[in-house]
Amino acid sequence: xxxxxxxxxxxxxxxxxxxxxxxxxxxxxxxxxxxxxxxxxxxxxxxxxxxxxxxxxxxxxxxxxxxxxxxxxxxxxxxxxxxxxxxxxxxxxxxxxxxxxxxxxxxxxxxxxxxxxxxxxxxxxxxxxxxxxxxxxxxxxxxxxxxxxxxxxxxxxxxxxxxxxxxxxxxxxxxxxxxxxxxxxxxxxxxxxxxxxxxxxxxxxxxxxxxxxxxxxxxxxxxxxxxxxxxxxxxxxxxxxxxxxxxxxxxxxxxxxxxxxxxxxxxxxxxxxxxx
Amino acid sequence: xxxxxxxxxxxxxxxxxxxxxxxxxxxxxxxxxxxxxxxxxxxxxxxxxxxxxxxxxxxxxxxxxxxxxxxxxxxxxxxxxxxxxxxxxxxxxxxxxxxxxxxxxxxxxxxxxxxxxxxxxxxxxxxxxxxxxxxxxxxxxxxxxxxxxxxxxxxxxxxxxxxxxxxxxxxxxxxxxxxxxxxxxxxxxxxxxxxxxxxxxxxxxxxxxxxxxxxxxxxxxxxxxxxxxxxxxxxxxxxxxxxxxxxxxxxxxxxxxxxx
Numbered sequence: 001x002x003x004x005x006x007x008x009x010x011x012x013x014x015x016x017x018x019x020x021x022x023x024x025x026x027x028x029x030x031x032x033x034x035x036x037x038x039x040x041x042x043x044x045x046x047x048x049x050x051x052x053x054x055x056x057x058x059x060x061x062x063x064x065x066x067x068x069x070x071x072x073x074x075x076x077x078x079x080x081x082x083x084x085x086x087x088x089x090x091x092x093x094x095x096x097x098x099x100x101x102x103x104x105x106x107x108x109x110x111x112x113x114x115x116x117x118x119x120x121x122x123x124x125x126x127x128x129x130x131x132x133x134x135x136x137x138x139x140x141x142x143x144x145x146x147x148x149x150x151x152x153x154x155x156x157x158x159x160x161x162x163x164x165x166x167x168x169x170x171x172x173x174x175x176x177x178x179x180x181x182x183x184x185x186x187x188x189x190x191x192x193x194x195x196x197x198x199x200x201x202x203x204x205x206x207x208x209x210x211x212x213x214x215x216x217x218x219x220x221x222x223x224x225x226x227x228x229x230x231x232x233x234x235x236x237x238x239x240x241x242x243x244x245x246x247x248x249x250x251x252x253x254x255x256x257x258x259x260x261x262x263x264x265x266x267x268x269x270x271x272x273x274x275x276x
Numbered sequence: 277x278x279x280x281x282x283x284x285x286x287x288x289x290x291x292x293x294x295x296x297x298x299x300x301x302x303x304x305x306x307x308x309x310x311x312x313x314x315x316x317x318x319x320x321x322x323x324x325x326x327x328x329x330x331x332x333x334x335x336x337x338x339x340x341x342x343x344x345x346x347x348x349x350x351x352x353x354x355x356x357x358x359x360x361x362x363x364x365x366x367x368x369x370x371x372x373x374x375x376x377x378x379x380x381x382x383x384x385x386x387x388x389x390x391x392x393x394x395x396x397x398x399x400x401x402x403x404x405x406x407x408x409x410x411x412x413x414x415x416x417x418x419x420x421x422x423x424x425x426x427x428x429x430x431x432x433x434x435x436x437x438x439x440x441x442x443x444x445x446x447x448x449x450x451x452x453x454x455x456x457x458x459x460x461x462x463x464x465x466x467x468x469x470x471x472x473x474x475x476x477x478x479x480x481x482x483x484x485x486x487x488x489x490x491x492x493x494x495x496x497x498x499x500x501x502x503x504x505x506x507x508x509x510x511x512x513x514x515x516x517x518x519x520x521x522x523x524x525x526x527x528x529x530x531x532x533x534x535x536x
Contacts, residue, residue, distance in 0.1 A: 035365035036404035037432075040474045060364020066281035073364060098284045102361040104327030105320055107287060110302055115280045143316030145302045147279075180316070210322065212315030 001026075001053060001087040003240035005265035007257055008247055014044040016254040018051060024265060026053035026087070028244050032060045035076040049084050055199070055244070056086040057168075062097040063122045063136070064109050070097065074129045081130055088199055088242070090135040090168045091126070093119070093156065106139045110147035111155045120162040127163065135198045136160075137168040140205075140217035141177040152177075153191035166198035171231045172223065172246075176205050176215045185230055194238035202231055202264060203246040220249030223260055232267060240268040291321050292357075328356040331366035336373060336396040338450050339389060351380060367404060370397065388460060391443040392450070395467065398435040399478065402471045405433035410472035410525030422532060424499030428492050429529035433471035436481055436489050440464050444480055451478070472525020484512035485521065 004024025009017055017027060027048055034045055048054070058077060061069050081089060094106035109115055127133050136159060138152060150158065156167055169192060178185035204221030208214040223231075223245065235241070243264045247257055277285075289298035294313045296303060303314070313321075329352040333340045340348040359372045374393035383389045410431055416423060437444075442461030449458045466481030468489070481489070487508035491501040502514055521527070 032364045033367065036367060038407035039404045039471065041404075043474060062364075064280075066278050066284055070364075076365070095284060097364065098288055100362055101288070102364050103288075103291070103324045104331070104361065104364070104366060105323040107284075107320060109280060109283055109287075112279055114278055118278065118280055141316075142319040143314060144304055146304055147302050208315065208319060210315060210318050212318075214315055214319060216319060 001242060003242050003268055005243045005245070005261050005268055006053075006055065007245050007261045009045075009048060010247070010251050011041065011044070012251065013254040013257075014048065017048050018044075020052075020254075020258070022258070022262070022265075025261070026055065026242070028055040028057050028246075030059050031056045031077050031080045032058065034080055035073075045084065054084050054086045055242070056080060056084070056089045057137075057244075058089070058091040059104075059106070060096060060102065061091045061126065062095045062102075063091055063126070064093060064095040064107075064115065064119050065097055065122070066095075066118060067098075069122055069126055074126060078129055081132075088135060089130060089132065090137055090199060092137045092139055093152075093159075094139045108139065108141055108143055108145060110145055111150045111152065112147065113149050116150065116155060116158055116162075120159055123159060123163040123165050127165065133164050133166060135166045135168040137170050137201065138173050139177070140170070140173040140180075142180055142214055142216075144181055151191075153188055157191075157193065157196065160196040167192060167196050168199045168201060169197050169234065170201035170203070171234060172201065172203040172205055172227050173217055175224070175227050175230060176217045179215045186233065189230060189234050190237070197238055197241055200231065200234065200241050200243040201246055202227060202243060202260075218249055219246050228263075231264070235267060235271060240271045243268060290317055291324065294318070294321065325353055325356060327366070328361060328369070329353055331361070331369045332356070332373060335367070335370045335400045336393055338396050338447055339377075339393050341455075342392060342450055343386065343389070347382075351377075351382065354380075367400075373397070388443055388446060391439060392447055394437070395444065395447040395469075395478075398437065398467075398469050399476055402433040402435055402469050402476050405471060408432050408528035411522065411527040411530060413519070413522050415527075415530055416522065418532075424502075425497050425533060427495065427497050427531040427533065428501070428527045429531065430489070430493055431470055431472055431525055431528040433469075433476075434489075434524075434526050435469045436466060436486060438464065438466045438481075438486050444478075448478055448480065468524060468526070470524050470526060477524070479524070482509065482512070482517075484509040484514070485517055488517065488521070489526070 006026035006028055009027040009029050034042055092106045096103050174185045174188050202223045203219045204223055205215050206218040206221055208216050245260045286298040296314050329349050332352040355376050361369045374390050377383050377393050378390040408431055442463055442465050444465045444467035446458055446460050449455055466486035468481045469478040484505040488501045488505040491504040505512055
């Protein structure tokens with residue numbers, strides 16, 4: 001897969017996505033939205049996949065749960081991977097399922113050594129079932145926790161060494177978490193080795209409607225300029241990587257999202273292919 | 277239990293109680309002392325609630341349109357607390373919602389609402405049902421004896437139900453992009469919902485059609501199913517009834533048995 005820019009695929013844009021002929025365009029979906037026996041959604045995804053490369057970006061595997069990944073969920077993911085042959089499969093450094101209840105969010109945890117062991121095991125089990133490595137994404141964080149034995153970057157790097165997984169770097173999440181928890185986004189990004197980064201996400205954020213000073217990873221706005229600046233800095237250092245524009249709320253017209261995608265695409269095209 | 281597991285128990289409790297106390301051991305000094313919910317915890321709680329309520333709104337669009345956004349989201353938020361999702365695939369979330377609405381006191385003034393939810397659920401289930409090629413009329417071009425003895429297989433997306441009042445008509449009218457007059461009649465009505473190809477469609481089903489499909493679902497031959505339909509309504513036009521079901525894509529196979 002050449003390092004070009006892609007777009008999150010939304011149902012209201014199926015026909016335009018199918019017809020798009022932009023060079024290097026690829027699409028990404030949440031596999032959870034396609035874990036069905038049949039129906040038009042799967043038919044559309046098949047049609048789009050027949051024309052464009054596809055990435056599966058999971059939000060429900062709960063890799064940081066203190067439990068093995070749900071076998072039914074893993075098999076459903078494997079079935080989608082077998083059918084749609086994505087060029088990459090990714091998940092998050094977070095948990096959402098606990099004691100049989102699924103909380104549809106990406107929840108934090110204390111990054112202890114024991115948690116590292118557990119999550120490395122969960123990633124290993126996932127990769128064994130899928131028969132391929134995955135990318136793991138840094139989460140957006142909202143709550144300062146104590147009890148961390150490792151920085152998030154060290155934790156992610158250790159996971160790549162133990163499991164062979166790569167990293168999906170969400171630059172907006174880095175920006176949001178750095179703002180919310182009070183550290184420098186540049187320092188965070190500079191700590192991640194180029195050779196383990198397999199994909200980059202860009203998205204918009206917003207203010208907390210609850211009135212706090214927290215930034216929220218809403219995916220409901222255009223990518224903010226400071227995030228573009230961080231992205232340029234990252235790509236200058238590591239070289240081009242497949243880059244996704246994510247939008248999940250307040251979704252504008254396809255052309256509006258394609259304009260953002262084309263901005264990332266242009267920034268990638270100016271650089272030599274990565275040597276990794 | 278591991279610390280990770282203890283933290284996750286505590287975090288789930290903090291979310292449910294909207295309080296920092298359960299996770300005080302993991303909060304910086306001073307942040308877990310008070311009664312107040314930390315802003316960050318509220319962000320997680322609101323994101324979770326929005327995800328669940330949005331999924332219910334997508335899966336029960338007629339209920340949402342009939343009661344309005346505010347009522348629906350308030351009711352859905354209460355349902356979510358009692359019946360949180362058990363799977364990350366939220367496209368199937370809300371199986372318990374119709375029965376829950378039946379017991380939800382604020383819905384007492386809206387006695388049609390649980391049925392609307394059941395019908396929405398039938399629609400959503402049909403939307404994601406397995407694929408199967410529906411049989412065209414040519415598949416039924418058999419000698420009369422063979423046709424009567426053949427046992428139809430119903431399409432995997434097909435759902436049908438009978439109601440003691442005109443709730444299906446109300447539901448179908450409410451699903452129109454521009455709903456016109458929505459009157460609830462006292463006449464019993466059936467409904468058929470199917471997705472033979474890309475689109476789910478629903479229509480009213482009369483007593484004869486309902487009797488036919490009930491018999492077919494229970495394994496009857498076409499001859500037995502037609503007899504059941506005629507018994508339910510001796511005046512029914514059985515040829516038209518059967519042709520309509522074929523046009524609905526109600527059948528995905530025909531077992532010819534020994535005559536094949």
